[in-house]
């Protein structure tokens with residue numbers, strides 16, 4: 001396919017997304033199935049155009065004064081890829097398979113200097129979140145949100161149960177890894193111009209369990225939980241086990257981790273990952289159905305026997321995922337206020353469940369991949385109001401204990417820590433440590 005034909009295809013996929021409101025990967029997969037002539041290079045280039053267009057959707061709409069998929073692609077070429085109007089006109093030529101030629105109005109808008117835009121357009125985020133995000137970032141709002149609209153690198157975590165970061169640097173030298181800046185076991189890989197990162201899941205070292213693919217922010221969240229060898233730990237929202245594996249390595253396979261989730265199906269992938277990684281201190285507690293004492297009272301609590309005995313409960317809470325928008329730029333345009341309200345209720349439920357598991361003097365590590373204060377500091381202050389026997393641990397003490405003292409500057413007003421692409425060059429993550437006072 002020619003570069004211009006790929007742009008036509010991207011406009012088609014974006015139009016499909018608008019009509020059918022579904023995840024971008026589903027739309028790209030369907031396009032691939034109905035256009036069998038397209039090779040893997042074409043499909044990768046198409047995906048990268050579509051993803052980049054979604055990253056720049058609001059600023060492109062403002063620039064072009066139109067909200068069509070065509071306007072979004074035109075704006076992305078100008079704002080995201082820095083193309084001049086003449087270059088864009090050569091692609092939008094109206095020739096066979098190319099998009100229609102530029103109109104006079106489009107050309108004028110692409111030639112003009114980039115105008116000042118309202119925050120939600122300049123930072124490419126949904127307008128209804130302006131107040132919340134402003135509360136988090138204040139004057140840095142636009143710069144922070146622009147960093148969240150960029151492409152993300154791919155990070156791995158060396159599995160220190162089996163190897164070292166240094167050994168992996170040599171083994172993966174053909175992929176040019178760079179050590180991550182903050183997490184001691186992390187390595188970073190940058191995507192090529194086509195947006196494709198290295199195929200890290202096919203390397204022999206991956207098959208042997210020497211590393212896991214995990215954003216540095218997620219690695220830092222595990223480190224900031226301060227899980228230590230010998231402790232009794234619950235990973236309450238374990239899902240596919242990304243953090244469970246990091247905790248097990250941090251604990252050097254000593255002590256005990258109970259991994260569970262409200263949703264048994266989410267735990268499906270964890271068993272194979274644990275054995276591949278050589279983890280021996282994890283018990284997976286699978287609920288027999290969806291664990292929900294109110295709606296499903298017949299499903300027993302898989303952690304009933306350890307209530308009140310645990311040193312640390314990791315709550316990797318269900319959240320809006322705002323902090324991962326670099327990787328999922330379509331998610332930001334699909335997020336609705338009702339979903340935020342639902343996640344806030346889930347967070348309160350899961351935090352209350354965690355409180356009942358902690359032993360006197362034990363702690364909860366509350367983690368989200370959100371940048372919204374409602375899901376972070378507000379969720380913590382709501383919890384502390386409901387549980388007078390808990391207090392938050394000063395972020396300066398948390399980062400000191402984690403050996404990451406330079407992260408102290410990212411403390412939030414409510415006693416948590418907030419990482420972001422602009423601050424730490426990671427996905428957005430929030431971490432707060434809540435300790436039971438009765439020591």
Ligand SMILES: C[S@@+](CC[C@H](N)C(=O)[O-])C[C@H]1O[C@@H](n2cnc3c(N)ncnc32)[C@H](O)[C@@H]1O
Nearest residue numbers: 237238239241242243261262263266316318350
């Ligand atoms: C952010 S994801 C977990 C990701 C996982 N920890 C990882 O690192 O790969 C949040 C998880 O919380 C689970 N969840 C939602 N409400 C819950 C509840 N009340 N109790 C336990 N888990 C819950 C969801 O099923 C989902 O798997």
